[in-house]
Amino acid sequence: MDKETLFQKFVTFTTAVHEVTHELTKGIKPDDITPVQYSILEYIAVSQPVTLSEISDCKDISMPNTSREIKKLTEKNLCEKYSDDEDRRKQLIRLSEAGQTLMDGAFQRIGGRFLDRIKDASPEELADIEHALDVLQSKVFY
Template sequence: MDKDNNQLFQKFVAFSAAVHQITNDITKDVKSEALTPLQYKILEYIAVSQPVTLSEISECMQMSMPNTSRELKKLGEKGLCARVADPEDRRRQGITLSPAGGAMMNEAFARISVRFEQRIQAVTPEERKEIERALDLLQQKVFY
């Protein structure tokens, strides 16, 4: 790896670590007491990516398929997610939030949004646009 790419990589590693820390800070105490942190993370993933498959959740959460299935069963029993048949392949099932799960996540995201706004309150309108462009670029070129 050449020097420029190594510096970029080091910045990426530091950025990734900071993203995890900030995510923990702004999502602290937003989950329902009835959920484990893992169950909340699964619901969060479903909320932003639905419909998702069991294997997609398993891969994203770095869990075995049986453990993922067990956690989804618990979330289903709590009425927070549902399985839906793929209209193109009835054997495939997608997992979505139920209305109750959607309401729970909307409430959590509203609280997270307030914390996010507090973090960026000193950002100028020009800096907001620059941050948005940077996030778009990261999404298109790195996190695709």
């Protein structure tokens, strides 16, 4: 397969990933947080601890807006800032206990929807899916 064809398949795949992610997460976000705030919490949950600049870069949000959203999430007791032990000037962000509980519940619901999507896959297909995810993670999404 030539690289252009492979790239087109990748574009189709990433579009499908966004569509399935939307389906899996629809209705998961609590009403008292915005979609941007939920997205930030999701990122913190899988990458913590993180810095403001990492959130800003990954979510494509300006630093002032990222700071403002983190302040709101901190006020809602969903995340917390703390100083890095090795560099006291560096501020790290992690989920608070309430934030971790919220995201654990969200991921549990998303996981249930995911398992429902793959419920008819054979053991061989599940192994193929796992292998494909491992390859994508190590070669494309590193």
